[in-house]
Amino acid sequence: MAIPDLNTSDIRSLVPNSQDVLELDRGGQKIVFSATIDGTRYAIKALRANPIDPAIGDESDVLDDVTARAQREVETMQQCDTPHLVKMGPIGLTTGTVRGQQVIYYTEEFIEGQNLWSYLRSHGPMDVQELAILGTHIAQGIRAIWQFSKIHRDIKPGNIMRRNSGEFILLDMGLVFDLTDESLSVSPVGTPKYFSPEQLNFVQRRTVLDFRSDLFSLGIVLYEMSTGTHPFAPSKGLTTWEVIGNIHNLHPPAPSRVVSTLPSEFDRVVMRMLGKKPALRYRSIDLFIRDLNNLMGGS
Amino acid sequence: MSLLIQCGYGPSAKIENAISEGVAKGVILSPRHENPEKLEKRAGALLRDNPGATVMMDPQYYVATLPNPKDGKLPYYDYYARNSGMTRTQFTNRRIHSIVKDCLSFQANLEAELSYHMSPTVLCDDFRDYWSQIVLNMASEAMDLQDGETGLLVSLLIGEGAFHSRDAVEDFADALTQLTDVAGFYLVLRRDSSSLDHSPKPEILTNLMYLVYILSEINQFEVWVGYSDWCGFMLEAVGANGTAGGWFQKERQFSMSAFQPSRGGRQPRPRYSSIPLLANPLLFPELEDIIRAGLLDRVLSGSPFDAALVGRGKIDEGAWPRDVEARAHWYSLSTLSDSIGKHESIDDRLNACSRLIRVSRELHTQLSTVVNFERPTGPEHLENWQSAIVLFKSLTGL
Ligand SMILES: Nc1ncnc2c1ncn2[C@@H]1O[C@H](COP(=O)(O)OP(=O)(O)O)[C@@H](O)[C@H]1O
Ligand SMILES: [Mg+2]
Numbered sequence: 001m002a003i004p005d006l007n008t009s010d011i012r013s014l015v016p017n018s019q020d021v022l023e024l025d026r027g028g029q030k031i032v033f034s035a036t037i038d039g040t041r042y043a044i045k046a047l048r049a050n051p052i053d054p055a056i057g058d059e060s061d062v063l064d065d066v067t068a069r070a071q072r073e074v075e076t077m078q079q080c081d082t083p084h085l086v087k088m089g090p091i092g093l094t095t096g097t098v099r100g101q102q103v104i105y106y107t108e109e110f111i112e113g114q115n116l117w118s119y120l121r122s123h124g125p126m127d128v129q130e131l132a133i134l135g136t137h138i139a140q141g142i143r144a145i146w147q148f149s150k151i152h153r154d155i156k157p158g159n160i161m162r163r164n165s166g167e168f169i170l171l172d173m174g175l176v177f178d179l180t181d182e183s184l185s186v187s188p189v190g191t192p193k194y195f196s197p198e199q200l201n202f203v204q205r206r207t208v209l210d211f212r213s214d215l216f217s218l219g220i221v222l223y224e225m226s227t228g229t230h231p232f233a234p235s236k237g238l239t240t241w242e243v244i245g246n247i248h249n250l251h252p253p254a255p256s257r258v259v260s261t262l263p264s265e266f267d268r269v270v271m272r273m274l275g276k277k278p279a280l281r282y283r284s285i286d287l288f289i290r291d292l293n294n295l296m297g298g299s
Numbered sequence: 300m301s302l303l304i305q306c307g308y309g310p311s312a313k314i315e316n317a318i319s320e321g322v323a324k325g326v327i328l329s330p331r332h333e334n335p336e337k338l339e340k341r342a343g344a345l346l347r348d349n350p351g352a353t354v355m356m357d358p359q360y361y362v363a364t365l366p367n368p369k370d371g372k373l374p375y376y377d378y379y380a381r382n383s384g385m386t387r388t389q390f391t392n393r394r395i396h397s398i399v400k401d402c403l404s405f406q407a408n409l410e411a412e413l414s415y416h417m418s419p420t421v422l423c424d425d426f427r428d429y430w431s432q433i434v435l436n437m438a439s440e441a442m443d444l445q446d447g448e449t450g451l452l453v454s455l456l457i458g459e460g461a462f463h464s465r466d467a468v469e470d471f472a473d474a475l476t477q478l479t480d481v482a483g484f485y486l487v488l489r490r491d492s493s494s495l496d497h498s499p500k501p502e503i504l505t506n507l508m509y510l511v512y513i514l515s516e517i518n519q520f521e522v523w524v525g526y527s528d529w530c531g532f533m534l535e536a537v538g539a540n541g542t543a544g545g546w547f548q549k550e551r552q553f554s555m556s557a558f559q560p561s562r563g564g565r566q567p568r569p570r571y572s573s574i575p576l577l578a579n580p581l582l583f584p585e586l587e588d589i590i591r592a593g594l595l596d597r598v599l600s601g602s603p604f605d606a607a608l609v610g611r612g613k614i615d616e617g618a619w620p621r622d623v624e625a626r627a628h629w630y631s632l633s634t635l636s637d638s639i640g641k642h643e644s645i646d647d648r649l650n651a652c653s654r655l656i657r658v659s660r661e662l663h664t665q666l667s668t669v670v671n672f673e674r675p676t677g678p679e680h681l682e683n684w685q686s687a688i689v690l691f692k693s694l695t696g697l
Contacts, residue, residue, distance in 0.1 A: 210477060272517070279472035283518035284479060 003031050004048040010098045011035065011044055014105060015091065018044065025115075027158060034110050042089040046105040049095065067093045067104055073150075074173075080144040084137045085173050086111065086161070113164045115171075116157035116225060125228045125259060128266055132296045134160075134168050134225065135269075136289055138218055141170035143285040146211040153209075155217035156194040157224065192240070193233055194220050197248050197276050211285060212278035219273025219281075226266065227258040231274065248276070265295055300640035301325065301541035302633040303353060305526055307550035308332050310341070313622040318349050322626070322633045325353030325414065327485075327525055327543055329550075330379070331362065331371040335405075342411035353414045353541065357485065357525060358402050360419030361456045368558045378402040378419065390421075390433045399440040407446050415452045416445065417485055422555075424458035424489075426467035435474050442478050450482030452523060456553070458489045459499055462506040465694075472513045476520075483521025483540070484514055490552050498530065498680035504687035509694060512537040516645060526553040529577060532635040532655075533684060536648035537691065544632050546625035569619055571608070572628035574600040574635060576666075577659045577684075578677045579628070582614055585670055590614065592669035597662060602630040646697050649688055656685050 008021040011033050018035040024043065025032045033044045049063055071093040078088055089107025096103055114122065116134075126134065138160060145152055152159075152173055159171045192200060196216035198209060223231045231252035233243050252274070254267035269291050275281045282288040301324035304314055310332070317323040326345060328338055342354050358376075362368045363383040373379045378401035382394070402419040418441030423434045438453040445451040453475070462468060475484070488499065488507055498504060515522040515538030522539045524531065528551040531542030545551050548567055570579035571586050575598050580586050589595055590613065599605050604627040607618040635655070642648045663678035672678070691697075 208477075275517075277469040277473055279469060279476045279513050280517060283476050283520070287519060 002048060003027075003029055004046050004098075004101050004103045006031055006046055006098060006101075006103070008033065011046075014046075014096050014098055014103075015044060015107075037090060037107065041110040043108040043110045044089075044091075044105060045108065046103045049102040049104050063095050063102070063104075067095050076148060080147060082140045082144040083167065084141040084169055085144055086169050086171050111161045111163055111169055113162045116160045116162060116221065119162050120157065120225060120228065126225045128226075128263060129296060130166075131222055131226050131266065132292045133166070134162075135218065135222055135292045137168035138170055138221075139215075139285050139289050139292070141173070142211055142214045142218065145173055145214075146285065151209055151211055152214050152217075153199070154194070155214055155221060157221055160221065193230065193243055195244075195247065196278075198278065200244050200247060210278065212281045215273050215281050215285075215288065216275075216278075219270055222270050223252070223255055223274070226255045226262055226270070229258060263295070265291075269295065300535045300539075300636045301353060302531070302629060302636050303327050303523070303541055303543040304629065305329075305543040305545035305550045306332060307545045307547060311622060313546065313625050315345070315348070317626050317629050318345065318352055320626075322629050324541065324633075325349075325355075328354070328356035329359065330356060330376050331359050331373050334372045334375045339409050339411060342409060342413060346411050354411070355413050355415045355417055355452070355485075356406065357454060357487075358406075358417055358419045360398065360402060361422050362558055364421050365555070365558055367560075369560055370558065376405060378405050385421075387429060387433075390436075392436065395433070395436050395440050396444075399437055400444055403441060403444055403446070403451075407449070413449065415450045415482060415485075417452045417454045420454045420456055422456050422458060422489060424460055426461050426464070426471040431461075431471065438475070438478055438481075442481050445481070450521075452483050452485040452521070453478060453481050454485040454487070456487045456489055459491050459503050462488075462499075462503040462510075465506055465509070468506050468510055469513075472510060475514065476518045481520070483523065485523045485525060486511065487525040487553050488527075490554050498683040498687075501683045501686035501690060504530065504533070504683065505690040505694065508533060508537045508687065508691045511539050512645075512691075512695065515539060526551065528552055529632070529680075530684070531632055532639045533649075533652050533688065535636050536639050536652050537645060542632070542636065544629060546621070546628075569616075569621075569624055571598075571619075572600060572624070572631040573598045574631045575659060575662055576677065577656065577681060578672075578675075580670075580672065580676050582616075582619060585672060585676060587614055588670040589666060592666075594666065594669065597666070600627070600631050600634065602627050602634075604630070649692065649697065653685065653688055656681050656688075660685070 003026055008023060011021045012018055015035065015037070018037050021033050021035040024034050030045045030047045034041060035044050074088060074093065087109040089109060091107040093104060093106045096105060138155070142152060152170065154172055161169045161171060163169065194217045196213040199213055220231060232246035232250055255270055256262040256264060256267050273281055304317060304323045304326045306326055306329040314326060318325065328342060330338055333341065338356065345352055345354050358378065359373060360379060362370050362373055363379060363385050378398060381401060382398045398419055403416055406413055406416045418438055420437055421430055421433055423431045425431060434455065441451060441453060490499065511522050511524065511534050514520045523541045524534050524539050525543045526545070527534055527542040528544045531544065534542055569582045571582055572579050580598070589598055595609065604623050608614060639648050639651055642651055660678055660681045663681065
């Protein structure tokens with residue numbers, strides 16, 4: 001689905017008390033702005049609402065219902081106390097119409113920093129200390145979501161921000177899942193390069209995915225941030241199906257085979273996260289965090 | 300690493316002896332062979348006399364789905380009596396709830412404080428069939444109903460056939476590892492009754508080792524393997540906390556035929572338990588032939604019981620009573636388990652296993668000129684074990 005076609009003045013008309021609106025980024029499905037509201041800087045995000053099945057009846061009613069439900073989910077998750085999930089801003093999920101486009105928009109705390117995708121491009125691969133911090137922070141985010149028996153489902157470099165202060169924050173929490181479940185069909189786009197094998201198992205649909213699926217995706221992120229190479233898309237130009245095949249079958253070389261300064265303990269953690277089956281990864285997020293702590297202490 | 304005694308028919312002072320001698324670290328009690336009062340008394344006495352011993356009971360609920368089982372004293376246990384003769388469709392969620400509740404409260408209400416409580420289970424012959432779903436439902440019900448004070452072991456009785464598919468093993472492990480709030484698992488391999496030698500086929504043993512490894516090493520659950528007998532040392536090598544062996548053949552390896560009306564078999568012939576051979580040669584004629592060839596010291600295990608056999612021209616039958624045979628066997632199993640347990644890493648432990656097996660195979664070959672071993676004595680099982688270790692290593696990249 002296409003991201004909505006909005007400019008800064010559209011945002012000012014949707015959010016009348018916004019000032020100094022700047023376009024920040026375009027993700028897979030959202031257009032992201034930053035703006036000052038009541039003296040504080042926030043991110044404003046907008047996505048295009050897909051037309052709802054006309055058979056259901058009045059479109060905007062259904063849309064409002066779905067949005068309200070998603071809003072409640074988001075609010076619940078906001079209550080968990082971790083600094084590693086992005087916080088909502090003053091405007092929760094809201095539907096609106098601009099220049100004939102129906103959009104959903106909301107605000108978030110503005111994070112001063114870079115997403116991991118651009119961080120990797122500007123700074124190159126991370127060292128073990130930083131990788132361990134990255135892993136720990138995002139694991140805390142995953143743990144917070146899992147407390148509500150939910151999983152993130154879309155952990156990838158573009159959805160992780162590195163604050164300039166060095167903290168890591170997970171974006172897009174819960175949203176993808178809760179919305180895709182509904183007729184809104186805000187489906188994940190692009191290649192499922194960061195999906196776990198069980199997420200990609202189209203034949204034998206597992207009834208329940210658990211946090212271990214998110215751990216796999218985080219494993220790919222750690223691999224990529226440590227080596228600069230995606231473990232299942234080592235060369236450019238692979239088709240989506242080739243990448244999916246690799247996620248299912250390829251056993252990539254340990255990170256230290258790519259970057260020889262990486263310690264073997266790091267190899268062990270990452271290779272374990274990339275286990276093809278959930279049971280081969282970590283039974284609990286705490287065990288994973290413990291291994292990362294050892295990594296920090298050890299080097 | 301601990302060797303536990305797998306209780307069976309006719310428990311006697313041998314259990315207490317083996318524990319007080321430090322050979323065995325505890326017992327797995329068998330309700331089928333003792334009524335509740337006796338079982339409670341035994342548990343209490345063992346715990347009183349051996350603080351620190353591991354004492355638990357296998358509820359043996361799996362008998363409840365057999366037609367006309369030889370279930371011994373099990374009908375004296377409420378959780379069994381109320382829920383026996385069960386067919387597949389009777390296992391509704393409600394029924395599972397009450398079976399699990401009855402079974403766990405029986406254990407919790409015992410005067411003796413068992414080291415673990417064990418959940419009831421049914422036989423799982425295929426990791427993907429309807430029964431396996433019942434098994435998982437019982438396990439998660441037990442997790443919800445546990446009292447929170449005593450560690451819960453989820454018991455599993457798995458048929459050899461289930462281990463044919465590695466993929467199915469992994470999927471089952473995925474489900475088991477979702478049981479985050481349990482202490483661990485009590486795992487039993489149901490042997491196909493036709494093949495009661497020491498060793499399942501290599502691929503089956505490999506996958507069993509793999510399951511133990513996933514649960515213990517990767518996911519940090521405790522894993523206790525019942526009826527493991529000689530295979531125990533390899534399972535401990537890949538992470539099992541403890542293994543178990545019984546006294547008669549029936550308690551050494553698990554077969555459903557034990558619960559079917561017997562055809563009045565004769566007494567099993569006496570056997571010696573030889574660590575160097577990793578097998579139990581028959582006293583007559585196998586061990587006798589070895590003695591005649593002057594090679595007895597090559598097969599001795601080094602237990603105090605050996606004195607009855609050493610330095611005599613021929614074996615005096617009375618010198619090797621049943622209880623001694625059982626205790627000498629536990630001595631072998633626990634000595635093996637200790638020798639593996641010394642090593643820190645799985646890799647080192649597996650290498651130690653391989654060395655033992657290799658040396659043992661050579662010994663079998665050397666002895667083949669003086670003695671004709673019957674098939675159960677070997678050395679076929681050693682080849683199976685060796686291949687299982689090789690397969691396991693390549694599977695896990697160790
Ligand atoms: N709260 C925020 N603060 C600063 N930048 C953000 C914020 N949220 C998103 N961004 C930027 O916008 C990009 C896309 O945001 P995201 O919410 O992931 O949209 P999409 O769902 O389309 O991927 C991010 O990769 C990041 O660069
Ligand atoms: Mg995103």
